[in-house]
Amino acid sequence: QVQLVESGGGLVQAGGSLTLACVVSGFASSADPMGWYRQAPGKQREVVALITAGDYTTTVDSVKGRFTISRDNAMNTLYLQMNNLKPEDTAVYYCNMIQRGAVYWGQGTQVTVST
Numbered sequence: 478q479v480q481l482v483e484s485g486g487g488l489v490q491a492g493g494s495l496t497l498a499c500v501v502s503g504f505a506s507s508a509d510p511m512g513w514y515r516q517a518p519g520k521q522r523e524v525v526a527l528i529t530a531g532d533y534t535t536t537v538d539s540v541k542g543r544f545t546i547s548r549d550n551a552m553n554t555l556y557l558q559m560n561n562l563k564p565e566d567t568a569v570y571y572c573n574m575i576q577r578g579a580v581y582w583g584q585g586t587q588v589t590v591s592t
Contacts, residue, residue, distance in 0.1 A: 479503035479581050481572050486586030493562050493590070499555040499572030499583055507532065507550045509576045513557045515568035515588075522571070526557060540566070562590045 485497040497513070508530040516522040526536040526546035534546050545558040555572050569585040 479505070479574070479576065479579075481574060481581055481583035483570065483572050483583040483586040486570060486588045488589045488591065489562055490591050491563055494558070494560045495562065495588060497557040497559070497570055497572075497586060497588075499557075501553040501555070501574060505550075505553045505574065505576070507548075509574050511548060511555050511575075512573045513544075513546060513555070514571045514573055515566075516571070516585075517565075517568040520568075525570070528555070559588070562588075564590045564592055566590050 480502045481499050483497060483499045485495060489495055510529045512527040513525040514522050515525050524537060525540055526544055528534045528546050528548055536544055543561045548555045567588060567590050569587050571585045572583045574581045
């Protein structure tokens, strides 16, 4: 059974950095697209960054140049390096994986950026 577990969230001042990790238990491969999403209070969940088969990456404009998505296939771990954090980055961050047509989500990790 595939499970995704995020970690690394917390409280940080504006301008600070955090690194989120998402460990995949069960079978995973570098061919499985993965991504980071976030959901702020009162808002819909939105995509932040994606990594596809072959490790092609993309990030949304609001975090471009500040956030970097990567993965360690040997460790079955997805990362999101977040630099120069802003209060508007405050949200619950979720990792996501698509495998053989099934979509998996982690439980989320809270990121709070103070002014």
